[in-house]
Amino acid sequence: MKKILFFIMAIILMFTSFGNIGYAASAKPPNIKKIKPLGEYTVTATSLYIRKGPSAKYKSLGYVKKNKKVKVYEIKKSWAYITYGSTKGYVSSKYLKKVTAKKKPTIVKKNTTSKVKKAIGERIVNATTLYVCKGPGTKYKSVGYLKKNKKVKIYEIKGNWVYIIDGKLKGYVSKTYLKTVKKPTPVKKTAPKPKPKPVAKPKPKPAPKPTPATSKPKPTTPTVNGHGKSYGQRIVNVSELNVRKTRSTKGKPVGVLKKGTKVTMYDVKSGWAYVTSGKIAGYVSTQYLQSTTPANRKIIVIDAGHGGKDPGASGNKLVEKEVTLNVAQRVEKLLKSAGIEVVMTRTGDTYPTLEDRIDTGVKANADTFVSIHCNFFSKASANGTETYYHNGGPADRANHSKQLATFINERLVQAIDTTNRGVKKEEYRVINSNPLAAVLVELGFLSNKQDASKLASNKYRDIAAKAIYQGILDYYKYIGK
Ligand SMILES: [Zn+2]
Known part of the structure; x- marks a missing residue:
């Protein structure tokens, strides 16, 4: 009996010590001077703790906010060894997403330098918010936007896309939402021609992404059908608040609201609300909506x-x-x-x-x-x-x-x-x-x-x-x- 017990004890000890060796080895940070990083990763958690070792038991050394990029050197058992600024340590790899290398829109650079000298004309923005993209296509990132009735200089037309420069803002916008600048013309006695309807021509391409707010005909008063009763007004509390088509940061942008804008709020769910303000209607993150609690109420x-x-x-x-x-x-x-x-x-x-x-x-x-x-x-x-x-x-x-x-x-x-x-x-x-x-x-x-x-x-x-x-x-x- 004692012999058997001793044998069992010995086995337990063996496993325990092996376990310890294994753990200690995996806890040793990689020599980042010797190895190449696996690449850049984006943080997907609201705040991701950086820890001294590869487990939640280790002391936290700080945290990385959502959408920040970190350099990853090693991933073992759901823990990644990363560097973020001067901080080095382990984070749970479940909340990391690899940054996929995008093709650089080199065409923009070429155009910026070659076409910057001579504008080929002027146009007026004909959408509430017209997004400016890095390249001539929907796959390119938006670099800013232009407000309605803004006059911009155009430098090149590529299919349905127009290269514009407005101050520091350079890039491509959809041709559909630019109208020509009317020159003062002598008054004609003939009857005015009917305006061509933009919807008459079938579009050769699907609607460009992101779609400006005025891309679809809208009633003059914002529709709240299906969005329930109003919770009253709130005030935009961030310099620019994106309004989206769906309740998510991935939702198509349909407009931008400036700080201080009053919105009417409907349909609050999961940190998102449906709001209307003038012609703009869509979903916004409620964390940027300031309450309008009356001064005499707490x-x-x-x-x-x-x-x-x-x-x-x-x-x-x-x-x-x-x-x-x-x-x-x-x-x-x-x-x-x-x-x-x-x-x-x-x-x-x-x-x-x-x-x-x-x-x-x-x-x-x-x-x-x-x-x-x-x-x-x-x-x-x-x-x-x-x-x-x-x-x-x-x-x-x-x-x-x-x-x-x-x-x-x-x-x-x-x-x-x-x-x-x-x-x-x-x-x-x-x-x-x-x-x-x-x-x-x-x-x-x-x-x-x-x-x-x-x-x-x-x-x-x-x-x-x-x-x-x-x-x-x-x-x-x-x-x-
Ligand atoms: Zn608690």
Whole structure:
């Protein structure tokens, strides 16, 4: 019996040590001075953490934002060794997409230099937004756009494409949306000829991509058929907001809205809304739509973290989704008694997606968003309260979010007497894609005995709720509401 046990032990030891050797070897970063990179890859996750080793257990060294490019040197077991600026480390290769080499539209360069000297004429833009492409075809990237009635110099006509230069903007536009400049002509006595209808001629080619907004005949008032009731007006909060045909960044652009433009919003779903503004109608990302909460009203979203199929963290007999909902409901009561309008993302054990939670605030025309969570760490000694905000987006939103986080965090650590872990920037989805001033509060650690015993008690839940409520009042006072 002992012999057998010894034998089994020996085998276990063997495997353990082999395992360790294998792991250590794979964790060794490749010598990037000696090997060629596999190529450039684009990040597909909102924020992708760069870690010290090839596993989520390793310390994060920073993160790369969506659509940024990184150099990949090695991919092993779904982990890629990358460089990004001066940062080197591992990222999950699931969120990387290889950059495929595109043929360079050399024709543009040639034309830019050879044709720049002599314009062959002038035309007027006859579309709300006319996209300028890098080359004479739909496959080329758009490099900018021209607004309606803009006069541009033309240099070359290639089939249905015209090479134009407008200041620094150079490239090809679809001929269909350029009209000739009318010269003042002596008044003729003959009856005016009927205008040729643009639709009369069958097009030899399919409509060029991207299609300007006026490519299809539209009624004078924007149609909202199938887009439900209006949620009222919102204001564009980014210098240029792309309006698209579908609810995705891959959707065909149908127009651009400038900062400060008022839009009427319909049909909010998954971070996208159908909006109309003048003749432009289509989908925009709601993270660039500023609320128009009336000055005499305060509308706040209280988001109880997790719920339903997603319990969140659990420790010391507590489950995060239960604690967050319970505290959120206490906060709700206090706010309502102070005349503040509260919108809850959930009121029971359900799981709204992160986008649903953001949509809730957008639809309600809320001004503020507070998400309540509990922390967890593998080491039971980790403890304390921290509050997150997102530093991106419009400057006023980032500043307001930071202030809100500071007020709530200060009130909380004083009231429930936890370690102050501070106010931190983070890329959590509910705060980084949110158009509202938004924060995420981590009340304390469920994995820590002292923190958990407080979060288990009704007394401390009340105290915590009151602290969050007071932090919110501090914030409203700060922004002059
Ligand atoms: Zn959580």
